[in-house]
Amino acid sequence: MHDGEKKEMKWIYEIIVSKIPPFSLLSYQYSILLQLLFLLILGIILGLVFQLKTISLAYGSLGILVAVLWSMLILQLGPTLRKFRAPLSKDENELLERYKGILFHKNHYEAIPGVAIFVPFMLYLFHDGSGLLKYWLGENPNILLLFFVSLLIWDVCYRMGLGIWTSILALWRSLELKKLAERRTELEHTPYTELRALRKLDINNVFFGLISLLLLPLIKSDPLFVIMIFAFMTFITLTNVISAYLISKVPWLPPDIYNLVKESSFAYVGTSLKGVTHITPVVYVFDGQRMFFNTSKEAKKLKVMKKNNKIAFLIDKRDMSNIYENKAVLFTGKVKIYGLLDVPLRLIQMLRTLRLFITKYPEYTRKYSTSELPKAWQLTPIIARILVEVKPARIIYWRGAKQISVPV
Incomplete structure (x- = not known):
């Protein structure tokens, strides 16, 4: 990566939000909280205007909470990787630079898993046989409500895709780093602080998987989505537990x-x-x-x-x-x-x-x-x-x- 790309290391969602006032005036941490507040207030207003049940407002708030919790965990990636020092091993340094380059690619491949989740979900949701919309919004929901729910669903699906994207790349990175560590000579190594930071990021992603269980009350009326949430949680958790374990086995001493x-x-x-x-x-x-x-x-x-x-x-x-x-x-x-x-x-x-x-x-x-x-x-x-x-x-x-x- 070029120096500018290294410094940027942002995903497409962050880039869009960073250009929209008032979010652009705040640091990313505070902009996330402001987004939560904005979506929460908007959801409550729409719910009151269109006389939604209290349980529907609770479901919407829960969906927003999950998206924000995921955002706070994902937020750790960029700043942590920006502070990385180069390993004293040419091969390991190239691997970690390649890992960061793919993770924050300028073509924003991280959005692909989110789109792959969002499109089938929306097709299924608006299919005549799906009862989720009725479960959430009642009979014949207003178009504004549908738009707001679609926006919230995209928010959740995008972050689910990020969880899959970061987990797969983390496992690949850990496997390759362990292989390279076995071929070190003399004083080649990756510093302890860097290995510990990578392991911490993997543990964060384990919590990313567990947080997805908070979505169960929203989709409990549809057995297919209940199974999918458990599958997502299992995949994210296992992938990152294995990745963290592999990192713990990489020697930090040359x-x-x-x-x-x-x-x-x-x-x-x-x-x-x-x-x-x-x-x-x-x-x-x-x-x-x-x-x-x-x-x-x-x-x-x-x-x-x-x-x-x-x-x-x-x-x-x-x-x-x-x-x-x-x-x-x-x-x-x-x-x-x-x-x-x-x-x-x-x-x-x-x-x-x-x-x-x-x-x-x-x-x-x-x-x-x-x-x-x-x-x-x-x-x-x-x-x-x-x-x-x-x-x-x-x-x-x-x-x-x-x-x-x-x-x-």
Whole structure:
């Protein structure tokens, strides 16, 4: 894409709305809310003028609410992708640029799924055998009401199409990114913040699918559309769950650092409180995405981390015969200290981490499970040993005598 296209990254609906006052005078977030208010007031006025039932007004308001909720979720895409930094991998960078180029194509292909939903829906709706119009508007509805409902249906169908469009592209992007990640060399990688942002967008789309269930009261009188809504929800949800899972399996560390972190056995934890620094060696595990170490509830570093969660986490590999073969990586960032409240919320993650410790350090975990060690060192589940997760914000890597700063 050219620079102008990168900066624009808008869909046809946004472009049209951005040219119509007063919506054009507001940021997109506020213009969405103004559209909600405008459609809601217009719908209520038309309903009162043509004496619609209260339930019909409620159905119309629900349809508007769904469209706005979808808009707020879709709104995250453009700003998030605009802030993307280029991956330190030519192939991965080209893939993500291609993904953005297709997603926000100048020919606005994103409207095609919406049209493909809208046209058959309208043909079916105005077919003599369909009872939905009567269910919504009663007998012989006025032409203005029909026009307003058609506009609202287009709004909903367009956003349903966007959900399908973004979900299919997200799954394709995640599949390709995982394949490319397996072919990385040396320091090639996509930064952690970018991978986390992509995963967040996929999770947003999962909610996009679930929100569609709010449409069920509007179409419950037609079994065919009930089935279609459930099919849409299932497709959107499953597609994005798979995409988010694939993204979670893409390493955010380049191969050189990934292998160093995976293969090393010890690290040094640096903490600081009121100008007093503290450094201790720890054993740790790495699950391919996150680093964990555990510490005693009596340990000084834990007491410091509870007051200042900033941390330095150093892993090094030394060759005493040749200093130019030495490697080290320093992660600076913050920690998450796991507590009792995390047990029900992150039990699976905690059990996986425990299994990694047992597999990597069988002798260590066996000794720590005995009562032969000091109380502060005993591996008493939940009570005496505390699990800590490292959340890096910056990475510095040394290879030989050369220092390299690696984007997170």
